[in-house]
Amino acid sequence: MSSTPTPRTRVVREPQRAVYDRDAVNQILDEAFVCHVGFVADGQPYVIPTSYGRDGDVLYIHGSAASRMLRHLDKGVPVCITVTLVDGLVLARSVFNHSMNYRSVVILGTATLVDDPAEKLAALRAISEHILPHRWDDSRLPNEKELKATSVLRLPINEFSAKVRVGPPVDDEEDYSFPTWAGVIPLEMNSGTPIPDDRCEQELPAYLQNYARKKKS
Amino acid sequence: MSSTPTPRTRVVREPQRAVYDRDAVNQILDEAFVCHVGFVADGQPYVIPTSYGRDGDVLYIHGSAASRMLRHLDKGVPVCITVTLVDGLVLARSVFNHSMNYRSVVILGTATLVDDPAEKLAALRAISEHILPHRWDDSRLPNEKELKATSVLRLPINEFSAKVRVGPPVDDEEDYSFPTWAGVIPLEMNSGTPIPDDRCEQELPAYLQNYARKKKS
Numbered sequence: 308m309s310s311t312p313t314p315r316t317r318v319v320r321e322p323q324r325a326v327y328d329r330d331a332v333n334q335i336l337d338e339a340f341v342c343h344v345g346f347v348a349d350g351q352p353y354v355i356p357t358s359y360g361r362d363g364d365v366l367y368i369h370g371s372a373a374s375r376m377l378r379h380l381d382k383g384v385p386v387c388i389t390v391t392l393v394d395g396l397v398l399a400r401s402v403f404n405h406s407m408n409y410r411s412v413v414i415l416g417t418a419t420l421v422d423d424p425a426e427k428l429a430a431l432r433a434i435s436e437h438i439l440p441h442r443w444d445d446s447r448l449p450n451e452k453e454l455k456a457t458s459v460l461r462l463p464i465n466e467f468s469a470k471v472r473v474g475p476p477v478d479d480e481e482d483y484s485f486p487t488w489a490g491v492i493p494l495e496m497n498s499g500t501p502i503p504d505d506r507c508e509q510e511l512p513a514y515l516q517n518y519a520r521k522k523k524s
Numbered sequence: 525m526s527s528t529p530t531p532r533t534r535v536v537r538e539p540q541r542a543v544y545d546r547d548a549v550n551q552i553l554d555e556a557f558v559c560h561v562g563f564v565a566d567g568q569p570y571v572i573p574t575s576y577g578r579d580g581d582v583l584y585i586h587g588s589a590a591s592r593m594l595r596h597l598d599k600g601v602p603v604c605i606t607v608t609l610v611d612g613l614v615l616a617r618s619v620f621n622h623s624m625n626y627r628s629v630v631i632l633g634t635a636t637l638v639d640d641p642a643e644k645l646a647a648l649r650a651i652s653e654h655i656l657p658h659r660w661d662d663s664r665l666p667n668e669k670e671l672k673a674t675s676v677l678r679l680p681i682n683e684f685s686a687k688v689r690v691g692p693p694v695d696d697e698e699d700y701s702f703p704t705w706a707g708v709i710p711l712e713m714n715s716g717t718p719i720p721d722d723r724c725e726q727e728l729p730a731y732l733q734n735y736a737r738k739k740k741s
Contacts, residue, residue, distance in 0.1 A: 389572065393713075415568060447619065453620040494713055496610075
């Protein structure tokens with residue numbers, strides 16, 4: 308499904324890299340798990356990193372990221388949530404044509420507090436399952452006091468765009484004779500060996516082995 | 525050197541994770557190379573990912589990220605530049621105490637256009653060397669036309685704070701008997717095998733072998 312960009316989400320720079328397709332956007336959102344939330348307080352922009360979850364066309368973040376934001380939250384707060392995956396350094400022959408391979412999503416909208424306890428619990432589960440599938444059911448679930456101490460914000464994924472760059476460098480024709488190495492250095496986030504804490508007595512469960520974000524195709 | 529937080533940069537949530545030390549902040553800035561720039565246009569926050577460089581107490585970004593921002597730039601634009609490194613998933617026994625190990629820096633201030641050609645060139649070199657040391661001298665350098673097509677913004681690193689979480693999960697005492705695996709899954713960005721482009725005839729130079737962001741100690 309494709310979405311029509313608004314003047315606010317239409318990609319201005321390098322428009323050939325723009326993606327307005329919801330499925331492609333969801334793929335990026337599902338591979339990443341940290342977003343950067345932008346909001347305004349007293350005319351000053353703030354950008355805070357936090358984790359998130361997705362449930363259909365809604366993005367959820369929880370309040371640990373949002374304290375400064377929540378103080379300014381009345382009936383919702385205009386936000387920009389940006390998600391970025393860096394896939395590689397693109398080394399051209401000219402400095403000017405150096406680039407990166409990346410996939411990023413920008414979502415604009417109004418974030419609102421989730422009041423309904425059932426939606427709140429479902430949202431927290433969505434965030435948990437987004438970061439680490441199966442973990443929710445293998446943890447001690449939130450109690451009422453903990454739920455009260457946690458704020459959850461919802462942002463409908465309605466106004467969005469993505470930017471994607473893939474592939475080798477593109478040099479000006481006259482630069483191809485310049486004697487330097489040119490190509491891509493791929494970058495990927497990998498997990499290391501899990502480190503149990505001092506009081507952990509359990510074997511490492513299957514769902515924690517070879518943690519990876521990329522969907523194996 | 526420690527910096528005094530302002531009311532805008534004082535860490536509100538989890539203040540024990542706050543770091544106001546400039547050297548620690550510089551270490552985070554130097555290990556990462558993608559920032560998220562927040563700015564405001566017509567009351568709407570925008571957050572755009574871009575690369576950056578550091579020269580002493582100044583952060584530089586270039587205009588490819590800044591087109592929407594630059595349209596609103598007159599004598600400088602209030603920005604928030606946030607840099608985030610994710611070091612691991614922290615799996616506690618309770619959902620509530622799950623966390624991440626991370627290092628993030630938030631810098632507030634006014635970004636201004638770099639007009640001086642010498643500073644502009646030095647800034648572009650700083651960005652290039654920040655992402656990939658030695659590459660600048662091994663590339664075809666920018667010509668006048670390319671320099672004109674590139675905007676560079678400077679942001680003094682004066683008003684900043686960092687947040688750092690390290691170490692194992694911390695559970696409530698009564699949860700330690702809950703039968704689940706608990707500990708940390710380390711995460712790190714790694715480089716893969718460099719991929720030369722179709723017209724590359726050069727051997728891979730030493731500075732491109734084993735590209736890594738973490739300083740080896």
